[in-house]
Amino acid sequence: MAAQTVVTPGTDPASTKKVKARDAARVPGERSLVASPTTWVVWAATAAFFVLLIGILVSVVVDSFGKSWFRGWLPESWSSSWYKGAWDQYGMTQIIGVTLGVAAAVIVVSVVVGVPAAYLLARRNFPFKRAVTLLFLLPVLMPPITYGIPLATVMYNLDLSRTLTAVILVNLVPSVPFVIMTMTPFIEQINPAIESAARMSGARMRQVFTKILFPLLVPGVLASSILVLVRTVGMFDLTFLVSGPGTDTLVVAIYRAMTAAGGGEARQLISAMAVVYTATMMVILIVALRFVSPTQLVARVRESRED
Amino acid sequence: MSSATAGRPPGRTRSTASLRHRLAERGIDVSLLMLLPALVIAIGLFVYPFSYGIGLTFQPTPATQEQWGGGVLANYLAFFKDPFVFNSVWLTMRLALPAALFNVLASVPMAFKLRKRFRGKKLLTTLLVLPITLGTVLTAQGLLIFAGRQGWLNRFLIQVGVIHDPLHLVNNYVGVFLSLVISGFPFAFLLISSYLSGIDPSIEAAAKTMGAGWGQRFRRVVLPLLAPGLATTFILTFVLAFSVFPSARLVGDASGATRVMALMAYRAFGEQTDYPMASTIALMMGVVELLVIALVLLWRSFLYKGSTGGKG
Numbered sequence: 001m002a003a004q005t006v007v008t009p010g011t012d013p014a015s016t017k018k019v020k021a022r023d024a025a026r027v028p029g030e031r032s033l034v035a036s037p038t039t040w041v042v043w044a045a046t047a048a049f050f051v052l053l054i055g056i057l058v059s060v061v062v063d064s065f066g067k068s069w070f071r072g073w074l075p076e077s078w079s080s081s082w083y084k085g086a087w088d089q090y091g092m093t094q095i096i097g098v099t100l101g102v103a104a105a106v107i108v109v110s111v112v113v114g115v116p117a118a119y120l121l122a123r124r125n126f127p128f129k130r131a132v133t134l135l136f137l138l139p140v141l142m143p144p145i146t147y148g149i150p151l152a153t154v155m156y157n158l159d160l161s162r163t164l165t166a167v168i169l170v171n172l173v174p175s176v177p178f179v180i181m182t183m184t185p186f187i188e189q190i191n192p193a194i195e196s197a198a199r200m201s202g203a204r205m206r207q208v209f210t211k212i213l214f215p216l217l218v219p220g221v222l223a224s225s226i227l228v229l230v231r232t233v234g235m236f237d238l239t240f241l242v243s244g245p246g247t248d249t250l251v252v253a254i255y256r257a258m259t260a261a262g263g264g265e266a267r268q269l270i271s272a273m274a275v276v277y278t279a280t281m282m283v284i285l286i287v288a289l290r291f292v293s294p295t296q297l298v299a300r301v302r303e304s305r306e307d
Numbered sequence: 308m309s310s311a312t313a314g315r316p317p318g319r320t321r322s323t324a325s326l327r328h329r330l331a332e333r334g335i336d337v338s339l340l341m342l343l344p345a346l347v348i349a350i351g352l353f354v355y356p357f358s359y360g361i362g363l364t365f366q367p368t369p370a371t372q373e374q375w376g377g378g379v380l381a382n383y384l385a386f387f388k389d390p391f392v393f394n395s396v397w398l399t400m401r402l403a404l405p406a407a408l409f410n411v412l413a414s415v416p417m418a419f420k421l422r423k424r425f426r427g428k429k430l431l432t433t434l435l436v437l438p439i440t441l442g443t444v445l446t447a448q449g450l451l452i453f454a455g456r457q458g459w460l461n462r463f464l465i466q467v468g469v470i471h472d473p474l475h476l477v478n479n480y481v482g483v484f485l486s487l488v489i490s491g492f493p494f495a496f497l498l499i500s501s502y503l504s505g506i507d508p509s510i511e512a513a514a515k516t517m518g519a520g521w522g523q524r525f526r527r528v529v530l531p532l533l534a535p536g537l538a539t540t541f542i543l544t545f546v547l548a549f550s551v552f553p554s555a556r557l558v559g560d561a562s563g564a565t566r567v568m569a570l571m572a573y574r575a576f577g578e579q580t581d582y583p584m585a586s587t588i589a590l591m592m593g594v595v596e597l598l599v600i601a602l603v604l605l606w607r608s609f610l611y612k613g614s615t616g617g618k619g
Contacts, residue, residue: 236552
């Protein structure tokens with residue numbers, strides 16, 4: 001057996017020998033510098049994706065600063081008048097205020113409502129638990145438009161349409177289940193013995209929640225709040241169905257400007273608004289990523305280990 | 308669930324102690340009240356409007372009834388018989404299925420490459436996730452400018468000499484597909500890499516020790532463990548792609564290849580204010596979408612369901 005293993009490398013073709021030599025030259029656990037073909041394909045696809053992304057971003061930014069740009073590599077002259085125009089004509093201050101206000105309200109309500117529910121679903125067994133879980137899962141699994149249209153019809157009947165209340169309520173539908181779903185793995189990770197100990201020492205449910213669970217759950221609450229924030233600011237379908245002048249969030253306002261009657265607004269004006277939107281979102285996300293690792297946003301998992 | 312909340316111990320009846328005890332044994336006690344606010348929101352804002360909408364589908368407007376006949380079923384007759392409406396099912400599927408599949412399949416190798424440690428990993432992950440912030444509207448605007456006839460992309464390709472006439476990348480199927488990839492890929496990548504990081508590397512290391520090659524390790528070890536995660540990711544990306552609406556209008560061809568169901572539903576709702584018909588299209592949209600999900604879940608139920616050696 002041992003003799004065989006010694007002999008085989010010698011009979012191997014030269015190419016394998018080369019690889020072996022390269023393998024031997026490096027420290028175990030380190031990767032070779034020359035990547036395999038699959039790696040090249042992956043990196044090439046990534047590069048293409050980034051070219052598309054950066055192209056999209058840069059062309060919108062360039063467009064928003066250009067006076068007129070229809071042909072040629074760059075606009076003929078530059079100005080920041082489109083931003084001023086967006087502010088004057090559309091009242092961007094108010095639109096941004098509405099966007100952030102709605103997002104804040106949705107986050108607070110869905111965390112306050114969602115975390116206790118997630119706690120019960122993670123820890124307890126009770127009758128109809130499966131039905132309740134399904135009920136919370138459905139809004140996440142359905143396209144927003146499918147429940148958004150009946151919901152908007154109800155809002156119209158209740159004379160709530162185009163109000164801030166309606167926009168907030170509509171956004172709660174996917175957000176509450178979302179908080180429940182993201183919080184459940186976080187709660188499951190907390191050792192129940194900690195709670196039992198607190199309970200034994202005479203802590204009431206509310207105290208257990210505020211003194212024991214909540215501090216341990218802060219990363220989870222932060223992660224789900226960020227996701228809800230990003231979703232609410234970016235939520236087009238639901239907000240669009242119930243909002244109106246004065247209660248439009250930024251995405252909806254941009255869409256309305258793009259599709260306005262008569263061929264829409266000047267392209268550069270829309271570009272300026274889109275740049276403001278993306279800048280807002282990126283600031284939110286970059287600040288968020290300083291606190292939470294992106295993979296933790298979905299489920300709290302161990303960072304990959306060395307193998 | 309109603310009995311769960313209604314059946315909590317009524318504090319003032321005489322046999323409280325024993326009743327409360329018996330209920331608590333079945334898992335019913337006061338702490339279930341914590342579920343109440345979430346239930347109120349789910350029922351008030353989801354179940355009630357949805358059932359109201361279903362009721363609405365059986366109350367067709369006189370105009371629909373006149374055109375399609377069939378009494379209370381006029382909306383459904385209109386949906387199935389009107390090729391303009393019914394074809395949108397096919398158009399939506401033609402867009403959503405390939406886009407979701409592409410996003411899932413493309414993020415698997417990407418997630419694999421990013422599982423190892425290397426310099427700039429965090430930066431690259433962040434860059435891949437950042438497009439989530441772009442939003443459909445900016446993506447649409449950017450695609451129109453960047454990939455349009457006069458855009459940088461076509462200009463560059465013509466100058467290099469790859470093509471002679473500008474490619475038609477926007478205001479058609481391709482444009483919407485691209486915008487679905489841009490918004491869906493980061494999401495799929497985020498989910499899959501978190502599922503992948505939940506697979507214990509020592510399982511793979513064990514297979515490696517026993518002499519399994521790269522392909523064998525992937526096919527026999529990682530893929531079975533990852534498959535449930537792949538199914539979940541596919542479902543969530545599919546929901547995203549299926550409900551595509553602003554980009555179908557903005558970078559698509561709203562009267563042709565990308566006349567998706569959401570667009571039809573919105574037309575009936577916002578432009579024709581025919582709420583019963585809008586609810587019908589929305590409902591059918593949900594039915595079609597849930598059918599696809601049910602198929603995926605069925606497939607998933609045949610897969611390995613044990614522990615993945617981590618959270619997964």
